[in-house]
Amino acid sequence: MSTTSYVFAKPHLLGIAGLNFPEAVSLLDRAEGYVEQSRQTDKTSNKLHGLTQINLFFEPSTRTQSSFEIAGKRLGMDVVNMAVQSSSVSKGETLIDTAMTLNAMRPDLLVVRHGASGAAELLSQKVDCAVINAGDGQHEHPTQALLDALSIRRALGSLAGLRIAICGDIAHSRVARSNVILLNLLGAEVRLCGPPTLLPSDADRWGAEVFHNMDDALNACDVVMMLRLQTERMNSAFIPSSREYFRFYGLDRTRLGKAAKGALVMHPGPMNRGVEIDSDIADDPKISLITAQVEMGVAVRMAVLDMLAEAKNKDTHE
Numbered sequence: 001m002s003t004t005s006y007v008f009a010k011p012h013l014l015g016i017a018g019l020n021f022p023e024a025v026s027l028l029d030r031a032e033g034y035v036e037q038s039r040q041t042d043k044t045s046n047k048l049h050g051l052t053q054i055n056l057f058f059e060p061s062t063r064t065q066s067s068f069e070i071a072g073k074r075l076g077m078d079v080v081n082m083a084v085q086s087s088s089v090s091k092g093e094t095l096i097d098t099a100m101t102l103n104a105m106r107p108d109l110l111v112v113r114h115g116a117s118g119a120a121e122l123l124s125q126k127v128d129c130a131v132i133n134a135g136d137g138q139h140e141h142p143t144q145a146l147l148d149a150l151s152i153r154r155a156l157g158s159l160a161g162l163r164i165a166i167c168g169d170i171a172h173s174r175v176a177r178s179n180v181i182l183l184n185l186l187g188a189e190v191r192l193c194g195p196p197t198l199l200p201s202d203a204d205r206w207g208a209e210v211f212h213n214m215d216d217a218l219n220a221c222d223v224v225m226m227l228r229l230q231t232e233r234m235n236s237a238f239i240p241s242s243r244e245y246f247r248f249y250g251l252d253r254t255r256l257g258k259a260a261k262g263a264l265v266m267h268p269g270p271m272n273r274g275v276e277i278d279s280d281i282a283d284d285p286k287i288s289l290i291t292a293q294v295e296m297g298v299a300v301r302m303a304v305l306d307m308l309a310e311a312k313n314k315d316t317h318e
């Protein structure tokens with residue numbers, strides 16, 4: 001178990017942008033200890049006993065919300081899930097009104113997912129507690145990138161020098177954006193691949209090499225990260241058909257053969273099987289990190305909640 005005593009100096013986790021190398025590594029190191037804790041029969045500690053965590057999800061989520069809920073409970077916190085559809089938001093209350101109402105209940109940690117880029121940052125300016133961005137529009141999803149990095153680090157030892165391809169719907173993906181920043185920070189070489197319609201116009205300035213051909217992008221890659229086609233964020237047809245998409249941009253065993261020997265496959269979920277990834281590889285435990293990603297998600301979120309609570313505690317006692 002890691003015993004890092006590094007104290008995180010940031011009041012919120014709004015994105016990977018702005019994190020420095022020691023901050024990122026200390027989060028991953030702390031998460032290692034929580035992987036161990038989560039594998040015990042008794043998974044709960046009293047570390048953050050007495051604190052209140054509110055999960056405020058304006059967009060549907062299965063794994064991220066439950067992962068944050070489990071993470072908070074394993075640290076001994078009281079965790080409240082705000083069901084936004086049934087709350088005053090559906091009666092016209094604004095994001096800020098909701099935040100102010102929740103703030104008055106004196107939570108210690110607020111986990112926010114919202115369809116608008118920048119929503120988490122806006123909230124963080126209005127409340128007294130620590131805010132964690134659980135995905136804001138097409139902008140960032142920092143805990144996803146951290147759990148991805150932890151999954152890779154545990155599987156391959158280190159991220160430095162690895163060649164990692166992120167493929168698919170990059171344009172609509174906050175996962176891709178956070179991952180490019182974190183993987184670069186940790187010393188990996190990042191490639192982006194997708195059809196021109198699904199790559200942001202500024203992709204060449206993200207710090208990754210851009211490809212439109214999957215076979216070229218996968219060449220000698222150690223890790224292939226596939227992304228979901230985010231049709232809910234598309235306001236017109238970005239691809240001719242999902243069958244044609246799979247033919248050119250889907251990942252199956254044959255195409256994976258272009259990557260380095262022993263290359264690993266990742267997906268943040270939810271997966272569109274047969275659209276961006278073939279079940280044959282997604283479900284093969286020898287090459288797929290997908291289940292590990294979900295497990296690491298809880299550990300990373302425990303680390304983030306813990307680090308932010310610790311930073312706040314230090315702040316109020318100085």
Ligand code: NCD
Pocket residue numbers: 063064135141144174175227228230268269270
């Ligand atoms: C991602 C998201 O919501 O951005 N999912 C997740 O958090 N596991 C990716 C996606 O929705 O495709």
